[in-house]
Amino acid sequence: MTPESKNCKTCAQAFTITAKDFEFYEKMGVQAPLFCPDCRFKRRTVWRNEKTLYRRKCALCDKSVITMYHERAVHPVYCNDCWASDKWDPREYAMDFDFNRPFFEQLGQLLRVIPQSATYSSNAAGPNINSEYTNFAGANKDAYLCFNSSINNENIAYSRGLMNARDSFDCYYASGIERVYEGINVQKSNSVRFGHNVVDSLDSWFLMNCSNCTNCFGCVNVRNGQYQFFNEQLSKEEYLNRVSEIVGSYQRLEEMKERFKTHALAFPRRENQNLKAVNSTGNYLTEVKDCHQCFEVEDGENLSYSFSTKITKDCWDMLGHGRKAELALDSVGVGYCQRIIASWWVENGQNIEYSFAVRSSVSELIGCVGLKNAKYCILNKQYEEEEYRKIREHIVRELEDLGLYGSMIPPKYAFFAYNEAIGQDNLPLSKEQAVAEGFMWEDNLPETKGKETLLAEHIPDHISEVKDSILHETLACIQCSRNYRLIPAELTFYRNMLLPIPHNCWQCRFTDRIKRRGPMTIFDRTCAKCSKPIKTSYAPDRPEIVYCESCYQAEVI
Numbered sequence: 157m158t159p160e161s162k163n164c165k166t167c168a169q170a171f172t173i174t175a176k177d178f179e180f181y182e183k184m185g186v187q188a189p190l191f192c193p194d195c196r197f198k199r200r201t202v203w204r205n206e207k208t209l210y211r212r213k214c215a216l217c218d219k220s221v222i223t224m225y226h227e228r229a230v231h232p233v234y235c236n237d238c239w240a241s242d243k244w245d246p247r248e249y250a251m252d253f254d255f256n257r258p259f260f261e262q263l264g265q266l267l268r269v270i271p272q273s274a275t276y277s278s279n280a281a282g283p284n285i286n287s288e289y290t291n292f293a294g295a296n297k298d299a300y301l302c303f304n305s306s307i308n309n310e311n312i313a314y315s316r317g318l319m320n321a322r323d324s325f326d327c328y329y330a331s332g333i334e335r336v337y338e339g340i341n342v343q344k345s346n347s348v349r350f351g352h353n354v355v356d357s358l359d360s361w362f363l364m365n366c367s368n369c370t371n372c373f374g375c376v377n378v379r380n381g382q383y384q385f386f387n388e389q390l391s392k393e394e395y396l397n398r399v400s401e402i403v404g405s406y407q408r409l410e411e412m413k414e415r416f417k418t419h420a421l422a423f424p425r426r427e428n429q430n431l432k433a434v435n436s437t438g439n440y441l442t443e444v445k446d447c448h449q450c451f452e453v454e455d456g457e458n459l460s461y462s463f464s465t466k467i468t469k470d471c472w473d474m475l476g477h478g479r480k481a482e483l484a485l486d487s488v489g490v491g492y493c494q495r496i497i498a499s500w501w502v503e504n505g506q507n508i509e510y511s512f513a514v515r516s517s518v519s520e521l522i523g524c525v526g527l528k529n530a531k532y533c534i535l536n537k538q539y540e541e542e543e544y545r546k547i548r549e550h551i552v553r554e555l556e557d558l559g560l561y562g563s564m565i566p567p568k569y570a571f572f573a574y575n576e577a578i579g580q581d582n583l584p585l586s587k588e589q590a591v592a593e594g595f596m597w598e599d600n601l602p603e604t605k606g607k608e609t610l611l612a613e614h615i616p617d618h619i620s621e622v623k624d625s626i627l628h629e630t631l632a633c634i635q636c637s638r639n640y641r642l643i644p645a646e647l648t649f650y651r652n653m654l655l656p657i658p659h660n661c662w663q664c665r666f667t668d669r670i671k672r673r674g675p676m677t678i679f680d681r682t683c684a685k686c687s688k689p690i691k692t693s694y695a696p697d698r699p700e701i702v703y704c705e706s707c708y709q710a711e712v713i
């Protein structure tokens with residue numbers, strides 16, 4: 157099939173539907189989309205509010221719970237236990253399909269009445285223990301404000317995308333880590349503070365693009381280093397002396413942060429952070445083959461336009477989860493499933509379309525919400541196979557006439573406002589832009605201001621001077637002035653790691669990490685050494701020196 161250029165129905169930008177895209181759409185039996193990849197991503201994100209959390213009462217048992225749903229959400233919110241229980245039956249909400257009304261309108265009506273679980277937690281990954289403030293997460297113990305993090309994590313906070321992590325705070329996209337702080341893409345490392353693209357390293361501070369380093373401070377592009385300070389080799393004694401004068405102090409570490417930023421700019425960067433990526437484009441891809449325009453993907457094959465997925469094959473436009481998913485399209489948080497179209501939170505299912513929170517052995521569903529163990533249902537109503545196929549065919553024809561078969565339900569029916577959800581972290585919009593693009597906007601995001609009991613300038617500079625009483629204080633972020641507090645595990649962590657008390661709230665620290673991760677956009681640039689064309693997340697006007705893979709490897713290793 158020949159590639160086709162189109163103009164996005166939302167943003168009017170030209171985009172290309174590639175021959176590979178057409179091949180996939182044909183395999184799925186859907187139409188090519190009307191929207192560009194970025195607009196499709198934005199439309200999916202309003203089904204993924206990871207970190208904007210509210211407190212509310214379970215509408216069934218009255219227990220107070222943390223939830224991703226703002227009080228404006230009209231559907232009931234149940235605590236996760238009530239929602240997963242047999243105390244209610246989603247089939248009681250079944251609606252007769254009305255041939256004279258638009259399908260999306262009817263599905264939207266069902267979405268407004270069916271109870272939803274307070275937070276998203278994957279059944280398949282396992283239960284979260286003592287981790288109420290987590291979302292889109294499973295199998296975590298003692299996790300606090302952690303998102304999109306699953307399996308074997310313990311004592312973690314303020315992080316996203318963690319796996320096999322212990323005693324680690326403020327991390328983004330990391331696995332196999334212990335005692336890591338302010339890490340972005342840190343793998344198999346222990347006691348690393350302020351690390352970006354770090355592998356197999358120990359007892360270090362401020363590392364960028366380093367591997368196998370022990371006792372290094374302020375180093376870039378170092379392999380197998382020991383006792384290096386800002387890329388200078390020191391004796392063990394000299395190194396330990398210099399480091400001991402810095403660590404634990406807020407002022408000294410802030411100075412080092414600034415010095416490191418400047419220092420790092422003098423070194424070349426790899427065009428991307430992909431590892432064992434065959435015939436693929438994107439960033440932060442590990443062990444993938446034939447993946448295009450993908451970000452933060454591990455173990456993927458034949459994927460396009462996908463973000464934050466693991467162990468996924470033959471899928472387009474996926475957001476999150478993805479484990480053992482095949483032939484899924486434009487879906488959010490789906491795993492252990494096959495042939496899923498435009499759906500949210502599907503586990504253990506096949507041939508599911510336009511359905512939300514359906515799991516535990518489900519198949520042949522269209523427009524269903526909250527069902528378990530179900531087959532041949534439309535708008536939660538049970539049909540015989542023949543009748544099911546007839547009505548489904550009608551819905552598909554209707555969506556095809558709109559050019560929308562294969563694309564997510566329009567954002568006006570979404571659970572979340574644009575600025576509550578992860579789109580705002582990755583492709584931020586102003587309120588005016590978001591509304592113009594058809595998204596909801598939430599003016600009252602949860603925050604408190606002006607309640608501080610301790611000002612930043614009165615926080616002791618050195619962690620050794622901080623008393624336990626700080627746990628009772630309310631602090632104010634020096635960046636956004638929002639109030640924030642420390643949790644006991646956090647104070648213990650700072651003390652053990654010789655880290656000062658941060659003067660920024662966790663949200664500002666979180667957003668700053670995403671900025672430093674780089675945009676989810678691939679730019680054309682040329683290698684600063686050999687001038688070969690490269691594809692990179694560093695925009696052409698960025699000050700970094702970017703090398704193609706072969707020039708980088710030749711110089712650094």
Ligand SMILES: [Zn+2]
Nearest residue numbers: 164167192195
């Ligand atoms: Zn667009």
Ligand SMILES: [Zn+2]
Nearest residue numbers: 214217235238
């Ligand atoms: Zn409950």
Ligand SMILES: [Zn+2]
Nearest residue numbers: 633636661664
């Ligand atoms: Zn802040």
Ligand SMILES: [Zn+2]
Nearest residue numbers: 683686704707
């Ligand atoms: Zn080059």
